[in-house]
Amino acid sequence: MIDFSLTDEQKALRDMAREFAKNEIIPKSAHHDETGEYPMDILKKAWEVGLMNLHIEAENNGAEMSDFDEMIVAEELNYGCSGVATAILANNLALAPVLVGASKELKKKFVEPMTREFKLAAYAVTEPGAGSDVAGIRTTAVRKGDEYIVNGSKQWITNAGVSDWMFVLTKTDPSAGHKGMTGFIIDSKSHGVIIGKKEKNMGQKCSDTRAVTFEDVRVPIDQVVGKEGEGFKIAMAAFDHTRPAVAIGAVGVARSAFEHALRYANTRNTFGKPISSNQGIAFMLAEMARDIEAGRLLAWQAAWLIDNGYKNTYQASIAKAFCADMCMRVATDAVQIFGGYGFNNEYPVEKLMRDAKIFQIYEGTSQIQRVIISKFLNDGKGIEGPNI
Numbered sequence: 001m002i003d004f005s006l007t008d009e010q011k012a013l014r015d016m017a018r019e020f021a022k023n024e025i026i027p028k029s030a031h032h033d034e035t036g037e038y039p040m041d042i043l044k045k046a047w048e049v050g051l052m053n054l055h056i057e058a059e060n061n062g063a064e065m066s067d068f069d070e071m072i073v074a075e076e077l078n079y080g081c082s083g084v085a086t087a088i089l090a091n092n093l094a095l096a097p098v099l100v101g102a103s104k105e106l107k108k109k110f111v112e113p114m115t116r117e118f119k120l121a122a123y124a125v126t127e128p129g130a131g132s133d134v135a136g137i138r139t140t141a142v143r144k145g146d147e148y149i150v151n152g153s154k155q156w157i158t159n160a161g162v163s164d165w166m167f168v169l170t171k172t173d174p175s176a177g178h179k180g181m182t183g184f185i186i187d188s189k190s191h192g193v194i195i196g197k198k199e200k201n202m203g204q205k206c207s208d209t210r211a212v213t214f215e216d217v218r219v220p221i222d223q224v225v226g227k228e229g230e231g232f233k234i235a236m237a238a239f240d241h242t243r244p245a246v247a248i249g250a251v252g253v254a255r256s257a258f259e260h261a262l263r264y265a266n267t268r269n270t271f272g273k274p275i276s277s278n279q280g281i282a283f284m285l286a287e288m289a290r291d292i293e294a295g296r297l298l299a300w301q302a303a304w305l306i307d308n309g310y311k312n313t314y315q316a317s318i319a320k321a322f323c324a325d326m327c328m329r330v331a332t333d334a335v336q337i338f339g340g341y342g343f344n345n346e347y348p349v350e351k352l353m354r355d356a357k358i359f360q361i362y363e364g365t366s367q368i369q370r371v372i373i374s375k376f377l378n379d380g381k382g383i384e385g386p387n388i
């Protein structure tokens, strides 16, 4: 049953994503890093060729790709530039809780139009006072007749400034802990939605990250995702789909850093020979290649499990933690192999090291992944591998 070969369709998808990265992303990546300009043209092209909104169901006119298919696309796009890739793939993140929990009618209203028209969405969960501790959010939604009134603030929301709608997690019953949380789709143009200025981040500079404030925003009751009180459960279930995608994104960045380092190590001479002929450098490269392969397999496993109907929370956290830490290590080693040139923005690995850092932070930090893994271990689960 275990089979690591890609189908002909998956090979074609990989080739298409790879060509897209080569022709549309890589030539513009330095420009978008330097200027921070949002890569709207690239996103529109990605939408046209079918590299966005991968998982929308066929009944809503979507491609209904699997999480494994996203592994193929996300690695290639992140290999091209992870700032651009994060912008492209943010729709998948916003769609994840909606595809997991929303009613048919709500999907028809907000999801199906994304297949006919270029539209962007954002996932708004984190708040100024609550990132890792999702149950600690303070945004409230209070029912009034046929509407909810939403008040609160969100922080670090990718694509907030360009979004048509947002998935917003709120508290509808603050006394009930995570059972009192409810997710909504909120139209970004609604009265009372205030979008903050674009943040100036260390890496992935063209990705649009902003604070969002909700001031008495009126949301129709039919825009609840799932049922009142199910928001935490739905947001957590969405992570099972999105963490493998973030993990494989880190693999894409690491692969790019590795390839630059390998090429450089074979052409840079010291003491009359290429630096790659020194075991100290050759072993660094060997370890980079080893860890990229391991990371890819972990991400593939996590995606394969959920595609095949198995719970993958443990494997998704392992993949996310391993790949994020691996990517940071590989990018740092790539800078080391470039020596002084690695520290300079005329050479590509400096950007990759800055871009790598965020993988250890968003979609649950590296520490939070370890908290989740530890919980499984303490419950006596996990270590024997997937029980399938």
Ligand SMILES: Cc1cc2nc3c(=O)[nH]c(=O)nc-3n(C[C@H](O)[C@H](O)[C@H](O)COP(=O)(O)OP(=O)(O)OC[C@H]3O[C@@H](n4cnc5c(N)ncnc54)[C@H](O)[C@@H]3O)c2cc1C
Binding pocket: 122, 123, 124, 125, 126, 128, 129, 130, 131, 132, 133, 155, 156, 157, 158, 159, 201, 209, 358, 361, 362, 363, 364, 365, 366, 367, 368, 371
């Ligand atoms: C560029 C960028 C894009 C983002 N995009 C989005 C988005 O689109 N939507 C969204 O909702 N959020 C988004 N985020 C938010 C991101 O998910 C959070 O920043 C992240 O979850 C961490 O939360 P925090 O920043 O509040 O850190 P905190 O939760 O305050 O954590 C601070 C430090 O403490 C550690 N820590 C916390 N709790 C524990 C614990 N129990 N045990 C051990 N260590 C712990 C953390 O690992 C971290 O090192 C984005 C963030 C950035 C920077």
